[in-house]
Amino acid sequence: MNKIALAIHGGAGTLVKGMMTPELEKRYKEDLNTALQEGYIILAKGGSSIDAVERSVNCLEDSPLFNAGKGSVFTATGDHEMDASIMDGKSRNAGAISLVSGIRNPISLARDVMEKSEHVFLAGEGAIEFAKKLNYIFEDKSYFYDSLRYNQWQELKGTEDFKLDHSHKKDSKFGTVGAVACDLDGNLAAATSTGGMTNKRFGRIGDSSLIGVGNYANNNTCAVSCTGSGEFFIRAVVAYDVSCLMEYKGLSLKEAADIVINKRLLDLGGDGGLIAVDKQGNITMPFNTEGMYRASKVSDEKELIAIYGT
Numbered sequence: 001m002n003k004i005a006l007a008i009h010g011g012a013g014t015l016v017k018g019m020m021t022p023e024l025e026k027r028y029k030e031d032l033n034t035a036l037q038e039g040y041i042i043l044a045k046g047g048s049s050i051d052a053v054e055r056s057v058n059c060l061e062d063s064p065l066f067n068a069g070k071g072s073v074f075t076a077t078g079d080h081e082m083d084a085s086i087m088d089g090k091s092r093n094a095g096a097i098s099l100v101s102g103i104r105n106p107i108s109l110a111r112d113v114m115e116k117s118e119h120v121f122l123a124g125e126g127a128i129e130f131a132k133k134l135n136y137i138f139e140d141k142s143y144f145y146d147s148l149r150y151n152q153w154q155e156l157k158g159t160e161d162f163k164l165d166h167s168h169k170k171d172s173k174f175g176t177v178g179a180v181a182c183d184l185d186g187n188l189a190a191a192t193s194t195g196g197m198t199n200k201r202f203g204r205i206g207d208s209s210l211i212g213v214g215n216y217a218n219n220n221t222c223a224v225s226c227t228g229s230g231e232f233f234i235r236a237v238v239a240y241d242v243s244c245l246m247e248y249k250g251l252s253l254k255e256a257a258d259i260v261i262n263k264r265l266l267d268l269g270g271d272g273g274l275i276a277v278d279k280q281g282n283i284t285m286p287f288n289t290e291g292m293y294r295a296s297k298v299s300d301e302k303e304l305i306a307i308y309g310t
Contacts, residue, residue, distance in 0.1 A: 003281025003299045004043040005182040008035050008056050010066045010293030011175040012227040012273035020307075028065055028293060029305050035059035036295040036303060039179060049181035049189035049223070050088050050111070057084075057107040057191045060177035066293070067175020069105055072144055072195025080144045082195055083209035084110040089188030089217035098123040098209040102138035103131060107193045110209075120211065124203070176208050178215070178225025178275060186279045188223035190215050190239075206230030212240035219279055221246040222253050227292065228265070228272010236265050242276060253278040254286075261286040 010032060039056030043049070061069025072080040084106035085096035095114025098121070103109055109131055113122050122130050131138075178192040192215040194208040207214035207230040214230070216239035217223035224239040238260055245256035257276050265272070266288055273287025275294060283296045290309065297303035 002184055002186045002279075003182065004040075004184055005277050005281035005283055005296070005298040006036065006039050006043060006052055006056065006179065007181075007275040007277055007283045007285060007296040008032065008039065008060065008177070008179045008294065009225065009227055009273070009275045009285070010060055010177050012271070012287045012292040013289040025307065028307060031060070031063040031065055032293060032295040032305050033303075035063075035179070036297055036305070039181065040297050040303075043181060043183050046184055048185075049183040049187050050086070052181040052183065053179040053189045053191035053223075054086065054107055054111055056179035056181075057177055057193050058105050060179075061105050061107065061193055066177045067195040068177040068193040069103075069195070070144060071175070073175070080141075080195060081203075082106040082193070083205060084191070084193035085209045085211055085215040086110045086114060086191040087189065087211060087215055087217040087223070088114070089190070089219040089223050092218060094120050094211045094215075094217075096121040096209040096211060096215075097127045098205050099203055100124075100127050100131070102128075102140075103136060104139050104143070107191050109136065110191075110193075121209070123205070176206075176214070176225075176227040178208075178227065180217070180223040180225050180275050180277045180283075182223070182277045182279060182281050186219065188217045188219050188277060188279060190217040190223040190225045192225045192227075207233035207238070210234065213237055214239060216240050216243055218243050218247075222256075222276050222278045224257075224274055224276045226272065226274045228274075228289075229270045232265060232268050232270025233272065236260070236268055236270065238265060238274065242274070246278075253282050254284045257284045257286050262288055 039052040042052040083098040087094040176194040214226040221243040295305040
């Protein structure tokens with residue numbers, strides 16, 4: 001019988017340890033654990049990897065601690081613009097949305113693009129129109145309000161500066177969330193969701209909604225979800241690069257992911273991390289930042305829930 005495996009992340013980089021109180025660290029780990037258990041239960045009952053990653057990301061989108069869904073940061077106009085993508089490793093079907101406001105769970109809309117449209121990627125007003133056609137409920141702006149996010153925006157409001165979530169130079173947190181899974185049938189899936197950059201302008205789109213960049217799944221190789229400095233991840237085509245090294249160079253999952261995060265991405269000046277799983281249920285979660293909010297569980301092995309590097 002195939003191993004079942006699930007990994008999730010809540011963003012690479014971390015709050016500096018002086019700002020991370022024991023109470024806040026406990027909240028982060030509790031919400032990571034909830035997302036891990038909710039997705040893993042689906043796999044343990046014989047459910048599909050695509051259902052598992054969607055459910056785990058839904059949980060992270062529902063938490064105000066992570067920059068996705070409810071916790072999305074403020075744009076330059078005081079709005080919330082969310083991006084998400086999902087991919088099925090068996091069929092290699094994919095769905096993505098970008099520049100969407102008012103949606104509680106953007107990853108679910110991305111899945112609907114994959115399964116209920118003839119397209120892969122919908123953005124802005126078109127994505128909103130599609131959601132309305134499917135009778136999505138649009139939340140009021142108050143649902144997405146968080147005092148920490150608001151104060152972050154106030155520091156930058158009226159300037160041309162932007163931030164990747166809350167950052168203190170290198171001690172930054174890239175607030176994307178994501179999940180990857182391998183189910184009992186050996187099928188892989190990946191899902192990624194984000195609220196983008198604080199004070200972003202001009203309809204900026206990062207890596208999270210781009211298939212092959214922030215998100216990718218292929219049963220022949222791996223499923224990958226990324227988090228980090230999006231512009232660099234786009235230039236490095238990070239998620240597909242991991243798969244490519246496995247497919248064409250015969251590298252293991254760990255070897256491929258380590259090269260991409262700790263060599264190729266760094267050579268471009270980018271930082272961040274990724275989570276990945278292969279069809280044997282192997283998981284790797286490399287990052288080149290101080291830490292990465294992450295959790296994983298493979299079959300009946302003890303789960304891992306961690307923030308900082310070892």
